[in-house]
Amino acid sequence: MATRDLLDEAAIAAELDKLPSWSRDGAEIRRQMKAPSFMAGIELVAAVARAAEDADHHPDIDIRWRTLTFALSTHSAGGLTGKDFELAQRIDELASAHGAE
Ligand SMILES: C[C@H](O)[C@H](O)[C@H]1CNC2=NC(N)=NC(=O)C2=N1
Numbered sequence: 001m002a003t004r005d006l007l008d009e010a011a012i013a014a015e016l017d018k019l020p021s022w023s024r025d026g027a028e029i030r031r032q033m034k035a036p037s038f039m040a041g042i043e044l045v046a047a048v049a050r051a052a053e054d055a056d057h058h059p060d061i062d063i064r065w066r067t068l069t070f071a072l073s074t075h076s077a078g079g080l081t082g083k084d085f086e087l088a089q090r091i092d093e094l095a096s097a098h099g100a101e
Helices: 009-017 038-055 082-097
Strands: 023-025 028-034 060-064 067-072
Touching: 009 023, 028 082, 038 060, 038 067, 038 082, 067 082
Parallel strands: none
Antiparallel strands: 023 028, 028 067, 060 067
């Protein structure tokens, strides 16, 4: 898959099937999670920030005490691409490692 290409509806549905914690919201996918504590959430956000820099792909992040919401979209392509789903998978791994669910 050329990860920067916009995905069609069938491809988006197939990718979402693999990421049950994520939901579609128009041109974005989003996941909300709860960290064990405020500081654990902040440390998770820092780990996601490092992954985002590595990928040169950056989520929108909302922090409300222990509740974190991550939203992904490829702004340069005007919608969802493979880059969004790759980073979503990485965020899931980091969330598990930080005890967020
Ligand atoms: C130049 C650089 O690659 C772009 O600005 C990147 C940076 N991070 C990005 N993040 C996201 N989510 N979408 C983008 O289109 C995007 N573009």
